[in-house]
Amino acid sequence: MESPDVHTPHAHPPGHGGGGLPRWLELTLAISALVTSVASIALAVKHGDTMEKLVVANSFPYMQGGFSDMTPDGRDVLSLDLLNRGVGPAHETSLFVTVDGHYVRSSEELITASIGPGKSGHGPGQLATLKNSVPTRFIPGGQQQFVLSIAKTADNAANWDLLQKAQPRMSTEFCYCSVFHECWRVVEKELDPVPVKACVRDEKREFTP
Template sequence: MEHESHHHHHPHGTGMRWLDITLGVAATIVSLVSLWLGLHSAHSMEKLVTANSYPYVELMRSSAALPQPGEQIRRRMVEYELDNNGIGPARIEWVVFNFNGKPMRDLTDLMDACCNGADINGMNLRGNVTGALIRPGGRLPMFTWNEPATPDPAFDALNKQMDKIDFTACYCSVFDECYTRSTETTKPEPVKACVAPATPFQPRTHKRT
């Protein structure tokens, strides 16, 4: 009986062992460099995408006197808002308001703490800020109060107490890159996630018991 002979194929070499080893090492180095360049390129693209969607939220408060339409007098105002001066949308996860270091639930708590529970007449406020999306160049007023035409002790009290109010916001980009920003810091601080605080602030009011 005839047996088929099997031919084993071996890698072709140059016949010179030192040269074969050198070429093998060179091929390995080229492969590793190519892999590193691929990973570096992917990381660079990820950073570029993040940079092109970067929100930059600033916490604004104002008590400036503004001229009123059709009037010669300049009236004061109390205003708290979030401004997005970045190049990507900002999704607000939560806001915390503190008066003298104590967190406030809403404007009722704030007025109770700062202004002897005075009623708020003529204030424009937003019912909810959690989950709000601020477009690039956009602003999110939380509450605004223009000085009334007739003297109002509640307005005067809140206006005088503004330096005792500080607030912090946590927000994320569309790619869930999250940051915190407060009136006590000069720039946003990156965080892994916006962990819910014990007492988030909502501008709405609640009934006193």
């Protein structure tokens, strides 16, 4: 007479779950997943910081300005211009002009301080001024705006020549900000813009041609 088969359960080796992965392997996989998550977060933060710096770099203005006495095509024009050599827009909010260190507030005061009274206007021999009289200026990257220009004509040539000779006595100072509210002060005689916390207008000295 045959006896029935009896199946004895096999004991699992230490470190194994019932039919699962070894515990050491589960722990290794969990640690690997954690390391991968941390690395992904770090890369995302670094990428975000890099993108922020790239946006700032692509919005960086670099302003220059001052007087000149000739246009690019060779015409005799005494002008005051602001030029943005940067890639981002600039918001010019304050502008000062001096003659011999003394502030002038208009083109009339500029001409009077430079060559004497009675030389500004539209009369015979007088210097007529083309003006950009807005109090502040928004200048895109790679572009410029004129503040004032005085063209030489046959009628005003004598006074214009006097004004041209007085040009070295003229100086400008202005302040501008980027779209991120980073601000710089520019003095014509200095080489580079100087960072400042903010541009502050001084209405008693502001130049409005």
